[in-house]
Amino acid sequence: MADDSQTETTLKYKRVILKLSGEVLKNEENGNPIDAAVLQSICEEIKELSDLGVEVGIVIGGGNIFRGIQGLKGGTVDRTTGDHMGMLATVINSLAIMNCLEDMGADVRVLTAIPMERVAEPFIQRRAIRHLEKGRIVVFAAGTGNPYFSTDSAAALRGSEVGAEVIIKATKVDGIYDKDPMKFPDAKKYDRITYYEVLKERLQVMDSNAFSLCMDNKIPILVLSMKQKGNIRRAIQGEDLGSVIHA
Numbered sequence: 001m002a003d004d005s006q007t008e009t010t011l012k013y014k015r016v017i018l019k020l021s022g023e024v025l026k027n028e029e030n031g032n033p034i035d036a037a038v039l040q041s042i043c044e045e046i047k048e049l050s051d052l053g054v055e056v057g058i059v060i061g062g063g064n065i066f067r068g069i070q071g072l073k074g075g076t077v078d079r080t081t082g083d084h085m086g087m088l089a090t091v092i093n094s095l096a097i098m099n100c101l102e103d104m105g106a107d108v109r110v111l112t113a114i115p116m117e118r119v120a121e122p123f124i125q126r127r128a129i130r131h132l133e134k135g136r137i138v139v140f141a142a143g144t145g146n147p148y149f150s151t152d153s154a155a156a157l158r159g160s161e162v163g164a165e166v167i168i169k170a171t172k173v174d175g176i177y178d179k180d181p182m183k184f185p186d187a188k189k190y191d192r193i194t195y196y197e198v199l200k201e202r203l204q205v206m207d208s209n210a211f212s213l214c215m216d217n218k219i220p221i222l223v224l225s226m227k228q229k230g231n232i233r234r235a236i237q238g239e240d241l242g243s244v245i246h247a
Helices: 002-009 036-052 068-074 079-103 125-133 151-162 195-201 208-216 231-236
Strands: 015-020 055-060 108-112 137-141 166-171 192-194 221-225 243-246
Touching: 015 036, 015 151, 036 055, 036 079, 036 137, 036 231, 055 079, 055 125, 055 151, 079 108, 079 137, 108 125, 125 137, 125 151, 137 151, 151 166, 151 208, 166 231, 192 195, 195 208, 195 243, 221 231
Parallel strands: 015 055, 015 166, 055 137, 108 137, 166 221, 192 243
Antiparallel strands: 221 243
16 A cells, blocks of 8 residues: 555646547558557556556547548548548547557546447546546547547547646657757757747647637646657656646
């Protein structure tokens, strides 16, 4: 018991929303939308957080399968239909995460914004909070259930509804920069930055709806890289990693 309490006291955040891009699951070499090895690696990190006593909620995009805006660009479907297709893609990714985590012995629930009872539970705020309190990993699927809203907005909305202490946006880069660090070697990284400064500098962190929700509810956003395994755990345990947007 002493070891458990000692572990919990080292946690900087107790309840978190982890926002993942659907593209992180994709194998760029063969085009497979869900790479088994990548999925396994991500789920190992999520399981590690849960084992530490962190209450974990996950929102994952569907861009590895279908992104609503793709249909608009291609002229195949209208925006509303395309967004609904994208929401269903997030359900596929969420089920993959659930299955992989369950194989590791984790207790997981998928809650969808669009009712599909034979596949997953419908999202109900109190039920989601109760799952988290019981130590279950909760995967929030189907975005907000509405077209024209991104999974960034879903992460901000669910984070607000369940009282998350932080939204962790795991990306390909190790934080927020004043310009693209992949293109500009002199790009300046921000370790800590306020909501106001992000707006003033017009930094592309989340879409405007998501950012406004986080700002209104004073939920900090931690942006860090998923490339180095263990980054999320280290940040939750208090290590200064990535960039933090705060009030």
